[in-house]
Amino acid sequence: MNEFIVLFSLYLDGKHCEKCQKPCQECWNLTSCLTCQNKYALLGDQCHEKCPDGYYRDDTQCLPCHPLCGTCQGLGENDCKTCAEGYQFDGRQKKCLSLCPNGNFYNKLTQVSISIIRINFLYVFVSL
Numbered sequence: 001m002n003e004f005i006v007l008f009s010l011y012l013d014g015k016h017c018e019k020c021q022k023p024c025q026e027c028w029n030l031t032s033c034l035t036c037q038n039k040y041a042l043l044g045d046q047c048h049e050k051c052p053d054g055y056y057r058d059d060t061q062c063l064p065c066h067p068l069c070g071t072c073q074g075l076g077e078n079d080c081k082t083c084a085e086g087y088q089f090d091g092r093q094k095k096c097l098s099l100c101p102n103g104n105f106y107n108k109l110t111q112v113s114i115s116i117i118r119i120n121f122l123y124v125f126v127s128l
Contacts, residue, residue, distance in 0.1 A: 023047040036060065068096040 009020045009027075020026065023040040024033035024047060036047035043055060043062035051062035056072045056079070065072035068087050069080035083089050083096035090097045 023049075 009025060018030065020033070021030060023037045024035070025037045026034040028034060028045070032045040033042060033047050034045075036042050040047040040049055041051055041057045041060060041062045042048075043051065048062060051057045053071050054065050054069075055062040056065055056074055057063075063075065066075060066077045066079065068077050068084055070082040070084045072079045072081055078095055080089070080096050086099055087096040088099055089095070
């Protein structure tokens, strides 16, 4: 049985204690961090010096941005630094707004707004 016991910056691998790899402060095994050393933030089981796009640093961890944001400084839709694909920043409203008019959606593959029109029981997709 292979049990892992965390003790400071060591983990139990079989019958031997092994030191966690930097930048892990505590770890489950050689590659999975539980906590990070100073200057690093935890995302999943990995430590990052800078949170990747789509995440922001909240003390010791990276948390996801609001879905409208590409990069952000907090959780809310008003915390966007850049907008997600299919959205643009509106300086007047100071937030990210859809590139498509109401009732339509943005297709990331084609980078075109799509409108869905229902005719009886048939749905027709129209590029705008």
